[in-house]
Amino acid sequence: MSVIPSPSSGSARPRPSLPSSPHSSTPADGTSSSHSLVRKNSVHLQVESSQNQSRLGRRVTINMLPDGVLLDIFGCYVNDQNVRTSDWHTLLHVCQRWRYLTFASPLRLGLRLEYTGKKPMAAMLDVWPVLPIVITQSTWVGDHGMSCANNIVTALESEHSDHIHGIQLFDIPSSLLERVAAAMQKPFPELLDVLIWVTTSGAPVLSNSFLGGSAPNLRSLRLDRTPFPAMQKLLLSADELSDLGDN
Known part of the structure; x- marks a missing residue:
């Protein structure tokens, strides 16, 4: 009678060993050192991957940017052609740091105060710091329009003209332009841009003493339906002029 040995009672078939290579040895557990190296590299990659995910998951906010980078972003915003002169006010309402940076760099950001004549200019300057002023208005109808016109003429005559x-006056009536022109018979040393559009013909002739006869910093001069025979004399002093238009 033959007895068939069970797997537990007999000797098991020897496990074939992996052939050794000149660069690796076979440890006692039957696994090569190259396999151990693979496992170690795998663990290392998993740890590195988890660290990268941690870095990627970290939140980056705009407040982490240095002041110089923020000012570059502010400059792109305020110098956009679709942004109004007064839209930079939005930067002041974000946080105290943005307000400080904005007011600390008026020249770099090209900040301007837009004056429409709704209030006397002195009242506006009591609220805002000393910044370049752009006078602009296009509404001259009714009591509100006349009030704005009177305040603008007073501002042009005042000591704040420096x-x-x-100066951007759109659709201005000929009668009002006569008052404006009379108020501008003196030098405006910091004036860069002048744009005057008259609604109808018959505008008063601008005299030789318009802008004091000299505008050394003027960059743009555009007059619509406004005769100015002495323009050539004025242009002789406008070395920075790059935009000229008249009809």
Whole structure:
């Protein structure tokens, strides 16, 4: 009678060993050192992957940017052609740091105060710091329009004219332009841009003493339906002029 040995009672078939290579040896547990190296590398990659995920998951906010980078971003915003002169006010309402940076860099950001004549200019300057002023208005109808017109004429006549960098008067009646022209018979040393559009013909002739006969910093001069025979004389002093238009 033959007895068939069970797997537990007999000797097991020897496990074939892996052939050794010149660069590896076979440890006692039957696994090569190359396999151990693979496992170690795998663990290392898993740890590194988890660290990268941790870095990627970290939140980056705009407040982490240095002041110089923030000012570059602010500059792109305020110098956009679709942004109004007063839209930089939005930066002041974000946080105290943005307000400080904005007011600390008026020249770099090209900040301007937009004056429309709704209030006397002195009242506006009591609220805002000393910044370049751009006078702009296009509404001259009714009591509100006349009030704005009177305040603008007064501002042009005042001692604050040294802060005026721009004058933009749209659709101005000929009668009001006569008052404006009379108020501008003096130098405006910081004036850069002038744009005057008259609604109808018959505008008064601008005299030789318009802008004091000299505008050394003027960059842009555009007059619509406004005769100015002495323009050539004025242009002789406008070395920075790059935009000229008249009809």
